[in-house]
Amino acid sequence: MPKAGERRRAVPKKKTKGAQGQISFQNDFYSDISVEGMLYARIVRSPVPSGIITSISQGDLPDGYFLFTAHDVPGCNLIQTPLGKVPVFSEGNIAYCGEPVGILVGPDEKELARLLQELQINYDANSIESYLEPENPAGIPAAQTHPAENGSGAIEHVSASSLFSSKIAERKIERGNCFLPDQNGVVPGLESVFTSAATVQEGTWAYAVNTPYNREPNGALCSYDGTKLTVYTPTQWLSNLRKVLSEATGIDGTDIIVNKTRACDHGTNSIWYNAFIACQVAVASYRTRCPVKLVYTREEQQKYMDCMQPITISHRTALSREGKLLALQVGIEVNAGSSNVFIREIIDRLAIAATGCYDAENVSITSSAFYSRNPPSSIDQQLIDSAAFFAIENQMNKLCGSSGFTPAEIRLLNLTEGEYSARNAPLVLLPKAKETIDAIIARSDFNRKYASYHLDNITRMRQKGKETQIISYLTPLRGIGFACGYEGSCYYGSEVFSSDQSLTVTMQADGTIVIQSPPISRSIQEIWSKLASSILGITQSSVSIDSHFDAGNEPLLPEGVYSNISIMTQLLKKCCESLKKRKPDTKLPFSVKKKLSAAQKKAWDSAEFEGTPFHSCSFAAATIEVELDPCTFREKIREINIIINGGKILNSTAAESNIKLAVQRVLTSLVEEDSVECNNIKIAFMQSEENPTQIGELVYQVLPAAYTEALSQALGCTVSTLPMQSNSLYKLLQEKEASEQKQSKKQSTPPAQTAAATPNADAQAASDAQPEPEKTEEAAHHDDTGNA
Numbered sequence: 129m130p131k132a133g134e135r136r137r138a139v140p141k142k143k144t145k146g147a148q149g150q151i152s153f154q155n156d157f158y159s160d161i162s163v164e165g166m167l168y169a170r171i172v173r174s175p176v177p178s179g180i181i182t183s184i185s186q187g188d189l190p191d192g193y194f195l196f197t198a199h200d201v202p203g204c205n206l207i208q209t210p211l212g213k214v215p216v217f218s219e220g221n222i223a224y225c226g227e228p229v230g231i232l233v234g235p236d237e238k239e240l241a242r243l244l245q246e247l248q249i250n251y252d253a254n255s256i257e258s259y260l261e262p263e264n265p266a267g268i269p270a271a272q273t274h275p276a277e278n279g280s281g282a283i284e285h286v287s288a289s290s291l292f293s294s295k296i297a298e299r300k301i302e303r304g305n306c307f308l309p310d311q312n313g314v315v316p317g318l319e320s321v322f323t324s325a326a327t328v329q330e331g332t333w334a335y336a337v338n339t340p341y342n343r344e345p346n347g348a349l350c351s352y353d354g355t356k357l358t359v360y361t362p363t364q365w366l367s368n369l370r371k372v373l374s375e376a377t378g379i380d381g382t383d384i385i386v387n388k389t390r391a392c393d394h395g396t397n398s399i400w401y402n403a404f405i406a407c408q409v410a411v412a413s414y415r416t417r418c419p420v421k422l423v424y425t426r427e428e429q430q431k432y433m434d435c436m437q438p439i440t441i442s443h444r445t446a447l448s449r450e451g452k453l454l455a456l457q458v459g460i461e462v463n464a465g466s467s468n469v470f471i472r473e474i475i476d477r478l479a480i481a482a483t484g485c486y487d488a489e490n491v492s493i494t495s496s497a498f499y500s501r502n503p504p505s506s507i508d509q510q511l512i513d514s515a516a517f518f519a520i521e522n523q524m525n526k527l528c529g530s531s532g533f534t535p536a537e538i539r540l541l542n543l544t545e546g547e548y549s550a551r552n553a554p555l556v557l558l559p560k561a562k563e564t565i566d567a568i569i570a571r572s573d574f575n576r577k578y579a580s581y582h583l584d585n586i587t588r589m590r591q592k593g594k595e596t597q598i599i600s601y602l603t604p605l606r607g608i609g610f611a612c613g614y615e616g617s618c619y620y621g622s623e624v625f626s627s628d629q630s631l632t633v634t635m636q637a638d639g640t641i642v643i644q645s646p647p648i649s650r651s652i653q654e655i656w657s658k659l660a661s662s663i664l665g666i667t668q669s670s671v672s673i674d675s676h677f678d679a680g681n682e683p684l685l686p687e688g689v690y691s692n693i694s695i696m697t698q699l700l701k702k703c704c705e706s707l708k709k710r711k712p713d714t715k716l717p718f719s720v721k722k723k724l725s726a727a728q729k730k731a732w733d734s735a736e737f738e739g740t741p742f743h744s745c746s747f748a749a750a751t752i753e754v755e756l757d758p759c760t761f762r763e764k765i766r767e768i769n770i771i772i773n774g775g776k777i778l779n780s781t782a783a784e785s786n787i788k789l790a791v792q793r794v795l796t797s798l799v800e801e802d803s804v805e806c807n808n809i810k811i812a813f814m815q816s817e818e819n820p821t822q823i824g825e826l827v828y829q830v831l832p833a834a835y836t837e838a839l840s841q842a843l844g845c846t847v848s849t850l851p852m853q854s855n856s857l858y859k860l861l862q863e864k865e866a867s868e869q870k871q872s873k874k875q876s877t878p879p880a881q882t883a884a885a886t887p888n889a890d891a892q893a894a895s896d897a898q899p900e901p902e903k904t905e906e907a908a909h910h911d912d913t914g915n916a
Contacts, residue, residue: 157344158360158389159423163351167192168237169412169422170244172230174222176251177501181220181229185248193234193243194416201411203378207404209469216376216407222251223466224501226432233412233420296464297472297497299479301737304490306455318492321455325446327531333519334849336438337832339508339797344390345429346398348406351419352377357384361406362391364399372403377410397433397506400469437463437505439478441519451533451541453488460495460516465505471497473622474512480741481516485558485612486524486542513616514828518850521611521833526846534578535610535837536569555740558614558747559821560773560814565612565749571812572751572769577608578841585844605756606766609837612749613829616742617694617822618724620732630723631696633660633703637716640670641707643700648673651782656700659778663704694744694775694821695724744819746774748826752834756842761858763839765795765806770830773814774823783823784811790827798835800851 172195174181186195198205198217206213218229229249234240306316322328348361357379363369366386374381391398405422412420424433439462446455460478464471479495528535543561569575584606618629632644641660648656657671702722710718724743732739753766768791777783788809796803836847843857845864853859 156360156389158347158349158362159344159421161349161360161389161421163349163419166349166419166421167233167235167412167416168240169231169233169409169420170240171228171408171422171428172232172244172247172249174218174225174227174229174251175249176222176253177225179222179254180252181218181222181249182252183250184230185250186243187246189243190234190239193232193239194412195230195232195247196412196415197230200415201376201407202414203374203376205376207372207375207407209400209467210472214404214467214469216404216411224503226503227466228408231408231412231422233416294499295496296499297475299475299493299495299737301479301491301493304455304488306490318455318457318490321490322444322446322457325454326449327447327527328445329447329523329527329530330442330444331519331523331526331846332440332442332848333522334438334440335515335518335832336436337514337518337794337797337828337850338434338436338506339511339793339828345424345426346402346405346433347421347423348402348409349419349421350406350409350413352379352410352413352417354417355383357410357413358387359384359406359410360387360389361402362389362398363402363406364391365403368400369403369406373407373410376407377414379414397435397468397504401433401504432503434506435465435503436507437465437500437502439463439515441478441482441515443519443523445523445527447527447531447538451531451538453486453542455490456483456486456488456492458482458491458493458495458519460493462495462497463500463502463505464497465500465502467499467504468497468507470507473619474507476621476737477512477619478516479737480556480616481513482520484517484520484524485544485556485561485614485747486520486539487544488542511825511828513613514825514832517611517613517829518833518836521613521830522836522840522846522848525609525833525837525840534575536565536574539610539612540565555738556614556616556742557740557745559745559775559818560816561612561747564747564771564773564814567812567814568610568749568751568769568771571771571810572608572753572767574608574610574751577753578610581606581608581841585841588844604758605842606754607838607840607842608751608753609834609839609841610749610751611830611833611837612747613826613833614745614747615822615824615826615829616745618743620741620743621734629695630721631699631703632719632721633700633707634717634719635664635707635710639666640672641666641704642672642674644674645696646675651779651786654782655778656697659697659700660704663701664708694819697778698819699723744775744821746772746821746823746826748772748823748830750827750830750834752831752838754835754838754842756839756857761855761861763804763842763857765804765808765835767808767810768806768831769810769812770827771812771814772823772826773816774826775816775818775820777813777816778820780813783813786824787811787827790824791831794827794831798832798851799856800853802854804835 172184184195184197189195196217198215198219201216205216205219207216216228217231218227232240232244232247234243304318306318306321309315344362346362348359350360351358357373357377359369359373361369363386366388369386370381370384373379373384405424409420409422412422439460441461442459444455444457445453448454460475460482462471462475462478468474475495475497479493482493482495483491524538525535527533528538531538533541540562543565544556544558634642634644636642641664643656643660653673654668656673657668660666660671661668699722703720706720706722707718732741748770750768750770752768755764755766756762757764770787770791772787774783788811791806791809795806798804832850836850839847839857843860843864845860847856847860849856
């Protein structure tokens with residue numbers, strides 16, 4: 129085994145195409161690749177969430193085993209990101225429990241695990257910030273020793289009082305006449321709208337749904353031979369990977385060979401932090417001159433890559449007697465953990481989606497993100513909007529209980545219109561939204577089932593006495609939920625979005641067509657080849673995809689995040705039409721490049737936060753019918769109906785298959801460490817000749833809200849948090865019954881006794897008139913029986 133610094137060239141055991149180029153796409157998993165003389169690696173992590181690392185006691189490592197820390201980074205250890213500098217390895221000041229402080233490498237994985245357990249990390253419990261506080265003058269450091277964090281056990285989260293340590297980004301939106309001066313020059317303000325409204329409803333919703341995947345954990349294999357650095361990793365952001373690697377190692381970007389392996393994780397951490405993982409491995413390879421492979425354990429993947437901190441959204445909504453939304457006041461709080469380079473975009477996207485598909489006359493939204501001493505929060509970049517839709521759709525459903533309108537009625541009355549106005553900025557165009565809602569209501573028989581379950585719930589609540597209370601739960605509890613939402617494609621406000629997003633198509637001398645694009649799925653390949661062949665009059669076998677890029681020419685955008693199939697399909701169509709119009713004597717090969725115009729990006733004004741934020745939108749409506757077993761308190765989904773308008777569906781079979789797969793993934797994420805099953809899933813698409821739009825993530829926007837709405841109706845109380853625990857439904861029923869018993873005792877107390885026991889009888893009577901939090905909706909159900 130060579131010593132650190134000794135030069136040794138790595139030779140792959142298996143041949144991989146594109147190895148001589150600067151970048152190649154491979155169908156292999158990086159964890160399956162082995163090279164001669166390869167060392168294995170494990171990350172040494174901080175055992176505490178805060179403090180200052182003073183030293184790492186490693187003893188005498190066996191021959192061939194090495195520990196590298198921030199001092200061994202050959203280039204720059206602090207990498208610049210949109211939110212400031214992020215270290216490859218912690219330089220001492222601990223940001224969160226589990227933060228990488230070094231990398232341990234050696235030839236045997238079992239021996240590495242043993243050595244990792246024996247490492248002792250010495251640290252000062254006082255953080256740098258504590259020494260800077262004047263009321264806490266620096267004294268003798270409280271030095272402590274702790275075994276290194278190795279990825280096992282629970283993360284030590286900070287207390288609730290200090291969960292959000294500092295605000296890092298905020299977006300405020302105020303729209304509507306109440307924010308403008310009246311004839312007397314006085315600004316009425318939002319409170320004046322709530323005071324005069326017929327119905328006011330409040331709700332707070334917590335969302336932390338993280339769709340599980342049985343996927344390969346993150347990691348990398350790096351080999352440095354003294355001149356070239358070869359990297360195998362499931363990167364999703366090629367240009368960023370090369371930039372970060374070059375900055376951390378000091379190696380010129382042209383000397384870095386990237387072999388992109390298969391990737392199936394689209395969380396924000398996997399998109400941006402994968403480059404830092406590659407840097408950690410590259411540092412070890414640089415120092416040992418040996419190929420080094422790091423594969424995260426399943427536990428590390430879940431704790432440090434897929435961890436999503438809850439997003440909390442509070443709503444206060446005012447409704448007129450006619451069912452029109454008079455005001456929406458929304459507060460959004462996002463725990464970013466220690467860092468998230470996409471956080472500004474995340475809070476902007478949440479602010480845009482906060483009003484859902486609805487147009488309120490007055491809107492006030494505050495969307496904020498906070499640092500905390502927790503691992504970086506990871507949010508699937510394609511599913512950012514789902515938290516906002518979960519909150520607004522449940523809030524609309526809650527309004528039904530206190531206003532007498534059905535879920536379908538209140539939504540149809542407030543759908544965003546297709547015309548731009550000052551009050552509904554930002555404008556999201558919803559294709560055939562009313563027709564889609566009408567279709568889902570008819571297909572699922574929603575109105576009849578909703579009224580039936582509503583009346584059944586009221587009957588249960590009106591039963592008095594212990595005996596009838598027991599009888600009322602002998603039959604299954606049923607409910608039905610409805611939700612709608614949109615999926616926006618190509619967000620123009622992205623900090624890394626470029627109007628240079630493009631596609632190149634080349635006609636070769638033999639008449640074949642080559643499309644230069646990152647790897648796409650087989651179904652998309654079939655769609656593209658069919659589209660190109662139909663326009664150009666050639667066979668589908670004459671169309672191929674080229675996924676090889678030279679250094680510096682790789683896609684600038686993260687894979688599958690800002691570029692999307694709907695846009696690229698339109699660009700492909702334009703390229704093929706231009707090729708068809710070329711002159712007969714044009715010399716071949718002949719290439720055509722089309723890109724998204726800068727004028728399209730100007731449709732969205734990021735500074736004023738108004739305009740059209742997306743290139744295109746698709747729309748979906750869904751219903752879920754549930755049944756709860758009164759013995760086990762477990763839910764069973766009787767039926768799921770989904771209708772989608774995504775423009776012209778180019779391959780209906782593949783589209784339906786993908787939607788059903790997405791449904792199953794959502795169902796596995798609704799209950800922690802458990803899954804909900806449904807064998808009766810019905811998918812339909814609205815007929816349209818419009819350009820195809822992205823539909824792959826629509827299910828995530830509508831199913832979670834429809835699920836909790838159905839449970840809320842079945843239980844007779846509000847379900848406000850996802851994911852749920854396996855015993856959540858039982859606890860909710862217990863809390864509901866306790867609340868009802870408390871209210872019943874209040875109502876049965878004689879007036880004379882109340883007056884004698886309370887100094888201010890009028891004040892007590894007014895207090896008793898206020899319903900319990902869960903009773904608000906229930907009391908409204910009593911009053912709205914006839915309207916159901």
